Amino acid sequence: MKATVIRDHSKARNTKNKVFLGAVIFFSLLTILPIAFIIGELVIKGIGQINLSFFTQIAPDTLEAMTAKTNGETIPGGIANGITGSILIVLLAAVMAIPFGIIIGIYLYENQGKRYSNVIRDITDVLQGVPSIVLGLIVYLWVVKNITNGYSALAGSVSLSIMMLPLIIRSTEETLKMIPETLKEAAVALGVPYHKIILRVLIPSSFSGLLTGILISISRILGETAPLMLTTLGNPQINWDITQPTSAVPLLIWDFYNDPNMVSLIWSSSLFLMGFVLTLNIISKRISAKHSIH
Amino acid sequence: MNSDKITKYILFTASLLILVVAGGMAFSLIRGAIPAFDHFGWHFITSTDWDPTEGRENYGALPFIAGTMSTSVLALLISIPMAFSTSLFVAEYFRKTRVASVLSSMVDLLAGIPSIVYGLWGFYTLRPFIVSLGLSAQGYGIFTSGIILAIMIIPYATSLSNEIITMVPNELKEAAYSLGATRLEVIFNVIIPNARSGIVASYILAFGRALGETMAVTMLIGNANKVPTGLFSTGNTMASVIANQFGEAAGLKLSSLIAIGLLLFVITALVNAAGKFIIRKLS
Numbered sequence: 001m002k003a004t005v006i007r008d009h010s011k012a013r014n015t016k017n018k019v020f021l022g023a024v025i026f027f028s029l030l031t032i033l034p035i036a037f038i039i040g041e042l043v044i045k046g047i048g049q050i051n052l053s054f055f056t057q058i059a060p061d062t063l064e065a066m067t068a069k070t071n072g073e074t075i076p077g078g079i080a081n082g083i084t085g086s087i088l089i090v091l092l093a094a095v096m097a098i099p100f101g102i103i104i105g106i107y108l109y110e111n112q113g114k115r116y117s118n119v120i121r122d123i124t125d126v127l128q129g130v131p132s133i134v135l136g137l138i139v140y141l142w143v144v145k146n147i148t149n150g151y152s153a154l155a156g157s158v159s160l161s162i163m164m165l166p167l168i169i170r171s172t173e174e175t176l177k178m179i180p181e182t183l184k185e186a187a188v189a190l191g192v193p194y195h196k197i198i199l200r201v202l203i204p205s206s207f208s209g210l211l212t213g214i215l216i217s218i219s220r221i222l223g224e225t226a227p228l229m230l231t232t233l234g235n236p237q238i239n240w241d242i243t244q245p246t247s248a249v250p251l252l253i254w255d256f257y258n259d260p261n262m263v264s265l266i267w268s269s270s271l272f273l274m275g276f277v278l279t280l281n282i283i284s285k286r287i288s289a290k291h292s293i294h
Numbered sequence: 295m296n297s298d299k300i301t302k303y304i305l306f307t308a309s310l311l312i313l314v315v316a317g318g319m320a321f322s323l324i325r326g327a328i329p330a331f332d333h334f335g336w337h338f339i340t341s342t343d344w345d346p347t348e349g350r351e352n353y354g355a356l357p358f359i360a361g362t363m364s365t366s367v368l369a370l371l372i373s374i375p376m377a378f379s380t381s382l383f384v385a386e387y388f389r390k391t392r393v394a395s396v397l398s399s400m401v402d403l404l405a406g407i408p409s410i411v412y413g414l415w416g417f418y419t420l421r422p423f424i425v426s427l428g429l430s431a432q433g434y435g436i437f438t439s440g441i442i443l444a445i446m447i448i449p450y451a452t453s454l455s456n457e458i459i460t461m462v463p464n465e466l467k468e469a470a471y472s473l474g475a476t477r478l479e480v481i482f483n484v485i486i487p488n489a490r491s492g493i494v495a496s497y498i499l500a501f502g503r504a505l506g507e508t509m510a511v512t513m514l515i516g517n518a519n520k521v522p523t524g525l526f527s528t529g530n531t532m533a534s535v536i537a538n539q540f541g542e543a544a545g546l547k548l549s550s551l552i553a554i555g556l557l558l559f560v561i562t563a564l565v566n567a568a569g570k571f572i573i574r575k576l577s
Binding site for chain 2: 013014016017020021023024025026027028030031032034035037038041042100103104106107108110116117120122123124125126127128129130131132133134135136137138140141142162165169193194195198219222223224225226229230250253254257266270273274277278281285
């Protein structure tokens with residue numbers, strides 16, 4: 001009788017198992033390394049330039065910057081024109097996108113599974129994937145050429161509002177789906193009219209979710225540069241006229257990057273922009289973690 | 295009409311806005327691109343010549359299509375091991391632990407960094423590093439852009455994969471463990487087969503992101519209007535040629551840039567639709 005040889009693979013299998021775990025941990029840590037590098041670099045290089053005048057003065061022109069540079073002084077001025085421009089453009093975009101986004105989100109929620117609303121949802125998803133530079137191109141054709149006859153804050157806002165719209169629609173729909181059906185049924189049973197159910201039940205009970213979606217979409221558009229290059233162009237002065245070219249913080253960073261005399265300003269501006277965006281991000285996560293309905 | 299009907303009517307009317315916006319976008323892009331396609335025909339897509347000199351104006355989109363595809367594919371390839379490891383870390387190995395939630399929120403932060411900041415970091419940190427390794431003289435090119443794009447799309451690839459991996463039924467995994475399978479064997483024989491299509495979909499959507507990224511690539515690819523010849527070659531992408539050359543564009547050149555925008559729009563829409571289609575089939 002021949003003896004059956006049973007080979008013991010368990011050692012090799014355990015080794016493989018451990019090697020793989022090592023690789024997973026290694027690559028996971030490698031993934032978050034860039035964020036440490038980026039934040040570290042921006043803080044180290046940018047924090048020194050951030051002072052009161054950074055927020056209250058407009059960006060220097062290239063000659064001022066060059067003079068200061070040759071004299072070994074810090075570059076004068078700040079990014080006030082960018083900050084005011086960003087506020088103007090983003091607020092206007094939010095005003096255009098938020099009401100429509102929430103209403104369409106409610107529509108999709110109320111018409112689950114219907115053919116037409118599925119089409120709307122699919123198109124919303126397609127809109128969300130459209131590259132921002134293409135949005136810039138389209139809004140150039142729509143607004144810059146036909147409405148404001150030139151680069152304008154309004155054009156920038158339209159391009160950013162089209163970016164916001166799908167995000168708000170989908171976050172509204174997803175949030176509403178988490179509300180217990182019974183809440184709505186109770187209101188219906190009491191004979192509450194439909195618009196009051198929306199205004200008094202759906203929106204209040206999903207408020208934190210809606211707010212999260214809004215904050216995330218705002219933090220997404222705050223850092224956008226490409227569509228603004230094609231729509232608002234930039235402005236060396238503070239401008240509140242929505243029909244005129246207007247600056248924004250990301251546009252200023254792009255200008256500083258392209259002007260060898262002002263390179264040192266990119267770090268503080270980027271630190272400011274990223275700090276703002278990430279803070280909004282973290283706030284919105286906090287809100288959703290605190291109030292999410294399960 | 296009673297108030298309920300009016301409310302329903304308002305909701306429905308608002309939904310038309312999506313159709314108007316999407317239809318208007320397609321219409322404007324097509325109308326703007328017509329002069330370029332009229333003038334060059336299909337040659338526009340296959341030509342590698344980009345010459346704005348008056349009199350011999352010739353615009354071909356192939357270098358930019360090639361640049362977009364090579365940077366995005368490279369970014370996808372680089373991001374796969376990172377995103378896959380991170381998903382396993384968060385959704386399997388250290389599931390529901392504090393370290394996993396810290397890691398996943400760090401990865402989420404990556405999605406919040408503006409594209410232009412990635413571009414600056416790539417320009418001032420990554421590019422000199424690549425030069426110091428002797429990989430390329432200036433540090434610009436497909437490779438540098440690909441790395442930055444990979445970092446940018448990792449959060450998109452992981453967030454969906456995490457969910458899908460978490461959804462694999464525990465009973466299946468427990469059955470495999472009870473047969474004596476190791477963690478690695480469970481991952482490759484239970485988790486991956488069950489989560490495969492969802493993971494693929496998340497990478498497709500991340501790839502779609504890479505296709506349209508503009509600022510970071512514009513700052514790192516070298517802006518050479520030619521078909522890239524290798525990993526360290528310079529080039530240009532569809533998004534970055536629009537960003538770079540739009541300012542001085544008019545006439546046929548403007549139309550050509552719009553035509554490139556239309557192509558980019560169509561490609562990203564198809565890629566995103568493919569990703570969403572797979573996800574919809576899952577649920």
